[in-house]
Amino acid sequence: MLIKLTQMRPGQAGLVADIRGGRGINTRLENMGIRRGRRILKVSSYFGLGPQMVEVDKMRVAIGFGMAERIFVEVSG
Amino acid sequence: MTLKKILLMGNPNVGKSALFSRLTGAKVMISNYPGCTVEFSQGEMKVDGERPVVIDVPGTYSLAPTCKAEEVAVKMLGEGDVVINVVDATNLERNLCLTLQLLDSGKPVIVALNMWDDTKHRGIYIDTKKLEELLGVPVVPTSGLSGTGVKELIQRIHEAKAQQTRHTQDEIWEKIGKITANVQKLTHRHHTLLDRLEDWSVYPFSRWIIAAAVVIGSFWFIRFAGEGMISLVFDPLFEGVWLPLMEKLSIFLGANSVLHQILIGTLENGSIDFGNSLGLLTTGLYVPIAMVFPYVFSFYFLLGLLEDLGYLPRLAVLADNFMHRLGLHGYAVIPFMLGLGCNVPGALALRILEERREKFIAATLMAVSVPCMAQTAVIIGLVGQRGMTYLLLVFLILFTIMMIEGVILNAAVKGESPEILLEIPPYRMPRFGTTVKKLWMRMSAFFTEALPIVFLGIFIVNLLHSLKVLDVLGLIFRPVITGLWGLPAEMVPALLVGLLRKDVAVGMLGGLGLDNGQLVTGAVILAIYFPCLATFFVLYREMGKADMLKITLIMIATVTAVGTLLNMLF
Ligand SMILES: Nc1nc2c(ncn2[C@@H]2O[C@H](COP(=O)(O)OP(=O)(O)OP(=O)(O)O)[C@@H](O)[C@H]2O)c(=O)[nH]1
Ligand SMILES: [Mg+2]
Numbered sequence: 001m002l003i004k005l006t007q008m009r010p011g012q013a014g015l016v017a018d019i020r021g022g023r024g025i026n027t028r029l030e031n032m033g034i035r036r037g038r039r040i041l042k043v044s045s046y047f048g049l050g051p052q053m054v055e056v057d058k059m060r061v062a063i064g065f066g067m068a069e070r071i072f073v074e075v076s077g
Numbered sequence: 078m079t080l081k082k083i084l085l086m087g088n089p090n091v092g093k094s095a096l097f098s099r100l101t102g103a104k105v106m107i108s109n110y111p112g113c114t115v116e117f118s119q120g121e122m123k124v125d126g127e128r129p130v131v132i133d134v135p136g137t138y139s140l141a142p143t144c145k146a147e148e149v150a151v152k153m154l155g156e157g158d159v160v161i162n163v164v165d166a167t168n169l170e171r172n173l174c175l176t177l178q179l180l181d182s183g184k185p186v187i188v189a190l191n192m193w194d195d196t197k198h199r200g201i202y203i204d205t206k207k208l209e210e211l212l213g214v215p216v217v218p219t220s221g222l223s224g225t226g227v228k229e230l231i232q233r234i235h236e237a238k239a240q241q242t243r244h245t246q247d248e249i250w251e252k253i254g255k256i257t258a259n260v261q262k263l264t265h266r267h268h269t270l271l272d273r274l275e276d277w278s279v280y281p282f283s284r285w286i287i288a289a290a291v292v293i294g295s296f297w298f299i300r301f302a303g304e305g306m307i308s309l310v311f312d313p314l315f316e317g318v319w320l321p322l323m324e325k326l327s328i329f330l331g332a333n334s335v336l337h338q339i340l341i342g343t344l345e346n347g348s349i350d351f352g353n354s355l356g357l358l359t360t361g362l363y364v365p366i367a368m369v370f371p372y373v374f375s376f377y378f379l380l381g382l383l384e385d386l387g388y389l390p391r392l393a394v395l396a397d398n399f400m401h402r403l404g405l406h407g408y409a410v411i412p413f414m415l416g417l418g419c420n421v422p423g424a425l426a427l428r429i430l431e432e433r434r435e436k437f438i439a440a441t442l443m444a445v446s447v448p449c450m451a452q453t454a455v456i457i458g459l460v461g462q463r464g465m466t467y468l469l470l471v472f473l474i475l476f477t478i479m480m481i482e483g484v485i486l487n488a489a490v491k492g493e494s495p496e497i498l499l500e501i502p503p504y505r506m507p508r509f510g511t512t513v514k515k516l517w518m519r520m521s522a523f524f525t526e527a528l529p530i531v532f533l534g535i536f537i538v539n540l541l542h543s544l545k546v547l548d549v550l551g552l553i554f555r556p557v558i559t560g561l562w563g564l565p566a567e568m569v570p571a572l573l574v575g576l577l578r579k580d581v582a583v584g585m586l587g588g589l590g591l592d593n594g595q596l597v598t599g600a601v602i603l604a605i606y607f608p609c610l611a612t613f614f615v616l617y618r619e620m621g622k623a624d625m626l627k628i629t630l631i632m633i634a635t636v637t638a639v640g641t642l643l644n645m646l647f
Contacts, residue, residue: 024143028498031138033171035250044279050398051407051497053279057170058199058266060279062394064406064496 005052005063005071008042014075016040021070029071032061040073080129080158080234083122086150086179087163088172089113089136090502092191095221096163097133100231104518105133107221109387109505112136112411112429115146117153124231132157135428140178145428145436145619159185159237161230166190166218167199167503169261173253176212180240186214187237189230193218200266208260214238222508271504278391279501288395291388299375303454306371315351315367323349323359338539345588352459353588360581361535364455365527369580370520372454376418377519378512385507385515389414390499397497403483404438404490405430406497412439416447418519420612423447427619434492440616441486441628444608445635446479451527452579456600459583463593471600478605478639482631527578530611534577538570547573562640564599565589575603576610594647598640606636 002017016038019026026035033056034040043053043060052068054061063071085093085100089111098105101120106113112135119132137150154160162179164172179186190205209216215236219226244252277283323341330337332344341349342356349356351363383389389411397407409430416423423443430436448456461468487494541547550573551566558564558572567589575582586599607629608616617625 027139027141028143030246030250031143031171031174032498032500044281046394046398048398049401051394051499053394053501057168058263059168059171060275060501062390062397062407062497062499062501064397064498067496067498 001075002072003075005040005042005054005068005073006045006065008073008075010042010044012075013039013041014073016071017074018072019070020072021067025067025070029063029067033057033059034061034063034071040071080124080127082157082159083129083131083234084134084153084157084160085131085163086134086154086160086175087136087191088138088165088168088175090500091136091163091165091168091172092221093136093163094133096161096189096191096219096227096230097131099221099224099227101131104514106515106518107511108384108389108515109502110384110389110411111500111502112146112408112426113384115149115425115428117149122231124234129158137175139175140182144431149428154179154182154184157184159187159234161189161234161237162186163189163191166192166196166203167201169201169203170253170257173256174249177242177244177249177252180212180214181242181244183239183241185237185239187230187234188212188214188216189226190216190218191221193226194220194223198267198269200264202262202264204260208256211256211259213240271506275504278388278504279394284391284395288392291383291392295379295383298379299372300457302375302378303372303457306374307367307458311367311371315363319362320349320351326358338543339536342535342539350588352584355535355538355585357532357535360584361528361532364581364584365451365524365531368458368584369451369454369527370523372457373418373450373523374516374520376450377516380414380418381512381515381519382507385505385512387502387504390501393499394497394501401494402487403442403480404487404494405435405442405483406494408497408499409435409439412443413447416443417450417453419449419451419523420444420447420608421615424612424615424619432492432495434490435495437620437624437628438483438486438490440620440624441631442479442483444612444616444628445482445605445632446475448475448604449579449609452583452604455580455583456604459587460596460600463596467593467597470597471604474597474601474639474643475604478635482635526611531578531581534574534581537577538574541573542570557637557640561637561644562598562602563644564591564595564602564640568599571599571603572606576607579603579609594643598643598647601643602636602640605632605639607632 016036041055043055045052049065051062051064085097087093094105094107094114100122103120105118114135117132117134119130121128122131134153135146135150137147142148142151162176205216215233217226217230278287327341340356340358342354342359351359393407393410396410400407412423412426415426427436551569555566558566558568571582571585582603
């Protein structure tokens with residue numbers, strides 16, 4: 001099932017399927033190890049339209065809400 | 078190959094500055110958050126009788142920069158003879174991206190596999206021999222913390238090799254996948270108390286409890302420690318030991334001599350007043366040492382602990398939502414936090430922000446409403462005497478100004494606030510040695526930079542006073558100071574000194590016989606009317622002429638309006 005990163009539940013993991021942003025966003029996310037095919041775990045999300053905390057490669061990254069809206073993740077079930 | 082310039086390059090927060098200080102013995106800031114180093118610093122090192130310059134470069138994720146600090150890093154690359162690529166061994170995959178880009182750049186590279194001491198408990202095993210083979214350049218495991226491997230790094234620096242590779246970005250990722258699959262084994266990691274604390278700091282509810290504990294605990298600690306040092310050490314020292322000496326000197330010099338005016342200053346009702354006499358040996362020593370130092374010391378002790386632990390990025394994430402309303406994102410709390418200590422490093426730290434709009438808003442808010450610790454200390458000392466309510470009122474007003482101005486700027490300046498994208502480093506237990514070293518650096522900077530300027534400020538005021546310039550200025554500014562703000566025109570000298578040192582300036586309010594409301598107004602005005610010149614020049618350099626002119630106009634408008642409003646309210 002393909003959902004946005006912002007729609008994932010805390011504790012849910014999946015594979016990054018698509019990043020629908022401009023080149024700039026793609027590069028910056030890639031720098032953090034977030035790119036197509038990577039396993040991503042949602043740790044928690046912050047109040048309202050707050051950042052999304054994720055874990056990739058055992059490293060935690062906070063992603064602003066707007067940016068997280070452009071990240072699509074393939075999750076099971 | 079002659080070695081002249083060695084660059085330390087790598088991703089943010091991988092230990093470049095720690096290794097730099099190991100290699101050169103130079104003292105630099107080391108903190109557990111990405112973007113600690115925003116300007117390069119250099120030192121010398123010894124290799125086989127040569128003395129090459131080593132440069133600690135700001136961290137960068139790739140050779141395509143996304144902010145000013147990264148730009149500095151990429152520009153430096155052209156100048157180096159050899160690059161020591163510092164790699165975080167606990168994060169190999171992501172770090173290798175820059176490594177391969179550096180190899181593509183054709184510079185001779187040697188890899189320092191740093192944080193080596195940290196790999197075992199995380200269950201990470203790396204075959205360094207194989208990594209060396211696959212990359213084609215030397216790989217040395219190091220620890221910037223303990224110094225292991227640094228000797229070998231120096232010995233092998235001549236083996237650094239240039240590669241003639243060329244990769245597209247996709248090829249780079251593909252190659253990294255192959256390399257890590259070959260050299261790295263991940264097993265189960267041991268969970269420590271720090272790991273659990275990491276979770277609590279980001280999970281809902283507990284993160285707020287921790288944040289509240291940190292913020293309230295910090296206020297409490299700084300106040301308690303600062304006050305304690307003053308009442309136990311510095312007041313007894315100044316009142317009991319220094320004052321009698323100064324009284325003797327005063328009699329010896331004679332109250333009307335020029336030297337008396339310079340060293341002791343003006344007597345108030347026949348006696349020395351440390352806050353207001355404005356002599357070099359009275360006010361000039363008392364304000365920075367007995368009023369300000371204890372608070373600055375406590376503040377930096379605590380900030381150092383939080384920095385080394387790695388709490389600041391977590392605070393930044395927590396503040397993100399709120400900061401968006403001010404046109405910023407959460408990471409702007411870093412320059413603000415540093416600015417609470419001293420606005421100068423705060424202004425420099427604006428470089429970690431990506432966009433011009435964001436930097437402009439953050440610079441304005443900092444210049445207007447982030448008081449430095451020196452100023453805060455004197456406000457606590459002076460306004461605190463009138464009661465806790467007035468003290469809190471001053472900071473509440475400053476905070477309100479920041480919010481209102483932020484909301485206005487966010488609406489008025491074209492563009493949108495960018496999104497936060499921030500690596501959250503693991504918590505690291507602060508080491509006693511590193512924390513003390515950092516505190517020592519900051520304290521010696523305080524004394525070498527603050528004391529001369531305090532003296533200069535006091536000297537200039539005395540000079541202007543004797544030349545009657547102050548009286549003229551008082552007449553000119555009376556309509557604003559008295560007419561709009563309801564303060565005595567004698568505030569002019571404080572406004573002048575405030576351009577050099579805010580702490581001395583606030584202290585001078587003590588001698589004007591202000592009532593409670595006036596004192597609050599006066600303290601707020603001194604905080605917001607203009608940053609000290611040191612801050613102003615750094616901001617000018619960072620922001621450029623046009624933006625600085627705008628910021629200055631905003632400051633003048635703000636202080637005029639706020640002063641008038643407060644005068645009407647109190
Ligand atoms: N365990 C461990 N910690 C280290 C090591 N080297 C550095 N650190 C810690 O890692 C954090 C970052 O170190 P810095 O030297 O400031 O990193 P940097 O690469 O200069 O970071 P930026 O200037 O932000 O790019 C600090 O808390 C250091 O104490 C190491 O080899 N092992
Ligand atoms: Mg550094």
